[in-house]
Amino acid sequence: MTPIHEDEHLLVLEKPSGLLSVPGRGPDKQDCLSKRVQDRYPDALIVHRLDQDTSGLLLMARGIEAQRRLSKLFETRQVKKRYVAVVAGQPEQTQAAELPDEDGWRTIDGPILLDWERRPLHIIHPDGKASRSRWRALQSSHSDNFSASLIELEPVTGRTHQLRVHMQSMGHPMLGDSLYAPPDIKALSPRLLLHAQELAFVHPFTEQALAFKAPVQWSALSPFIAGQHPLP
Template identity: 50%
Template sequence: MTRQDASFLPAFEHATPRNAGQGVVYSDAALLLVNKPAGLLSVPGRGEDKQDCLARRVQAEYPDALIVHRLDMATSGLLVLARGKAMQRRLSTQFANRQVDKRYVAVVNGLPPLASGEIDLPLAADWPNRPRQKVDRLAGKPSRTRYQVLSHDPFANTTRLALWPDTGRTHQLRVHLLAIGHPIVGDGLYAEAGGAACGADARLLLHAESLAFAHPETARPMAFCCPAPF
């Protein structure tokens, strides 16, 4: 039985969930698409206070659901889970081979000088300040983010961006935007480095808006869009 809480359109046409805040937005025998809320871990963390997470909530209804990729706790948006280990391997291969198209939306402080651009800066763990990451031109892993300005609010001095991470490093979008002087609004983790305005919003204004990939069982092109709640 296939459940579709979203209108699903094939051939990379966008499918927008009608109930964007209601959790599972698409499911079939091979996979699940879930809209993760901000403030919820993707998988369990260390300690009893970090056991509540999206994976366990989904597994309460779908016991065979397995995580394929993750979103930061502070980030909301679309997340794929596989139904069983075989589907997990196939979907994980697509992510590892960069065959999945991912688009994020963010609101940042200031206005980038270009309407679109690319941020190519290597990233590494900031070990004394974990879980923070940092730009490390000597030991960092190659990391690239493309961006496009969608709109600018001159009164708040904020800009809405579309973001395409070509690599999937931890906190990549947050650190890359901070590095070019336009930190994401509401980013409390990097607020000290980015200035007081970083923590100006109640949540991190970063949302995984769309995903496109091949169905792991049929190879059929699939695409989903879940608009940002901000």
């Protein structure tokens, strides 16, 4: 797997949908992004993860010290992450009572808890960890039978499945989501329509400001995907 950026301290990669970030349980789940990268860069270490069905930008450290410094950036929320997704319905109408900021962003606050009886599903629950996401609409479509929206998302916190759970909790599951969308919404796309398209941070060794983009050509209009990232 070829990085889109590499230096002596870190790697920036673009993970395809369908590929695990790290090995799973069982011999059939050993192929993953981290193993593919480590075959070429033996010092590469995981700093954060993307869900298997999510595509997009992922950062890996080179060596223990780089992993420590990059992990600290994530812990202190100094890494800017921006996603794009296609969701069912019109979330702007759902959150119409909350006025957006000057750039069109609205906020979702909802504590997230693992649903132990239905794991790996997560739910909004008072006993969950405090979680916050920001989102804004880019495009909407509406017909007699179905409506959808192309949105940008920024996770303020970093909980498991956070963006998927927050949008589903508002009544707007992501198209192609095998965990949180009802069958008819899942069937609208051959993959989860969630992509990590922007990543920005200050290099923990050189102090250079770095920003990376991996845009996708998605739309709120059927068939929703203009260009896909096939699993190699």
